[in-house]
Amino acid sequence: MHPVSEPIRVAVLGAAGRMGATVVRAVEGAPDLELVAALDAGGDLTAVAAAGAQVAVDFTVPAVTEGNVHALVDAGVHVVVGTTGWDEAALDRVRDHLADRPGVGVLVAPNFALGAVLAMAFAARAARWFESAEVVELHHPDKVDAPSGTARHTAAAVAAARAAAGLGPMPDATTQSLDGARGADVDGVRVHAVRLRGLVAHEEILLGNPGEQLTIRHDSFDRVSFMPGVLLGVREVGRHPGLTVGLEHLLDL
Ligand SMILES: NC(=O)c1ccc[n+]([C@@H]2O[C@H](COP(=O)([O-])OP(=O)(O)OC[C@H]3O[C@@H](n4cnc5c(N)ncnc54)[C@H](O)[C@@H]3O)[C@@H](O)[C@H]2O)c1
Numbered sequence: 001m002h003p004v005s006e007p008i009r010v011a012v013l014g015a016a017g018r019m020g021a022t023v024v025r026a027v028e029g030a031p032d033l034e035l036v037a038a039l040d041a042g043g044d045l046t047a048v049a050a051a052g053a054q055v056a057v058d059f060t061v062p063a064v065t066e067g068n069v070h071a072l073v074d075a076g077v078h079v080v081v082g083t084t085g086w087d088e089a090a091l092d093r094v095r096d097h098l099a100d101r102p103g104v105g106v107l108v109a110p111n112f113a114l115g116a117v118l119a120m121a122f123a124a125r126a127a128r129w130f131e132s133a134e135v136v137e138l139h140h141p142d143k144v145d146a147p148s149g150t151a152r153h154t155a156a157a158v159a160a161a162r163a164a165a166g167l168g169p170m171p172d173a174t175t176q177s178l179d180g181a182r183g184a185d186v187d188g189v190r191v192h193a194v195r196l197r198g199l200v201a202h203e204e205i206l207l208g209n210p211g212e213q214l215t216i217r218h219d220s221f222d223r224v225s226f227m228p229g230v231l232l233g234v235r236e237v238g239r240h241p242g243l244t245v246g247l248e249h250l251l252d253l
């Protein structure tokens with residue numbers, strides 16, 4: 001007889017939202033996980049530790065997610081964060097906080113869809129071979145942040161790969177434009193955000209050379225696409241103390 005291990009006790013923050021509600025169903029459907037708390041705006045964060053949660057999953061809003069993480073780290077609860085809007089300064093604050101809480105793990109991942117993580121990795125790998133690279137992200141119009149966390153993460157990875165290969169700025173003769181026409185600048189990579197009813201979450205990385213183009217595209221048609229990655233994060237975060245940024249670090253890419 002194999003010993004039967006106890007389920008991991010999980011709390012979900014933002015449980016009434018589009019992603020939070022999907023995560024609640026995914027946790028309830030996983031035999032090795034147990035949902036012990038589901039909170040939305042106005043909920044009492046101390047209920048998470050009080051319910052015995054070992055891992056909390058945060059799909060809330062950019063304005064509150066960092067505060068949630070610090071409170072949960074103080075309570076000794078591992079955190080899986082899908083909420084976007086993080087910048088380097090906020091990530092550094094969490095990293096510093098975790099240095100005082102050895103054993104606690106926080107995973108911040110802008111995209112939990114396995115295909116999106118692979119698209120980012122492929123783009124970073126291809127970037128050094130192309131003169132030009134731009135990112136287009138396309139989302140549902142209820143999204144509050146732009147560009148998407150995924151697009152920021154992708155552009156930063158493409159920029160780092162270009163810098164490591166010794167590539168300079170991309171060709172661009174634009175000297176006159178309406179504000180915003182050339183998109184946002186993420187480490188020198190242009191990022192364009194589309195908001196359109198009917199979409200869920202989509203990204204294209206366009207890579208150009210004289211006479212050729214490589215397009216890497218990923219589409220999430222349904223929020224269930226994020227669930228295998230979220231559940232992987234829940235199962236793994238306790239084995240990765242400190243701060244991990246990006247699901248790619250758990251996928252052996
Ligand atoms: N990492 C990924 O794979 C991934 C995938 C989809 C969405 N997202 C991100 O997840 C976030 C949520 O997206 P969504 O579409 O579910 O948004 P949503 O607006 O549907 O849900 C957010 C929920 O958070 C709740 N909330 C607000 N303040 C709260 C607080 N203090 N405590 C608890 N709950 C609070 C809101 O009431 C709402 O129910 C966004 O930042 C989005 O970009 C990430």
Ligand SMILES: O=C(O)C1=N[C@H](C(=O)O)CCC1
Pocket residue numbers: 084110111139143144147148149150151200201
């Ligand atoms: O629906 C959203 O909002 C999404 N946000 C993430 C992002 O900003 O990258 C991931 C995809 C869906």
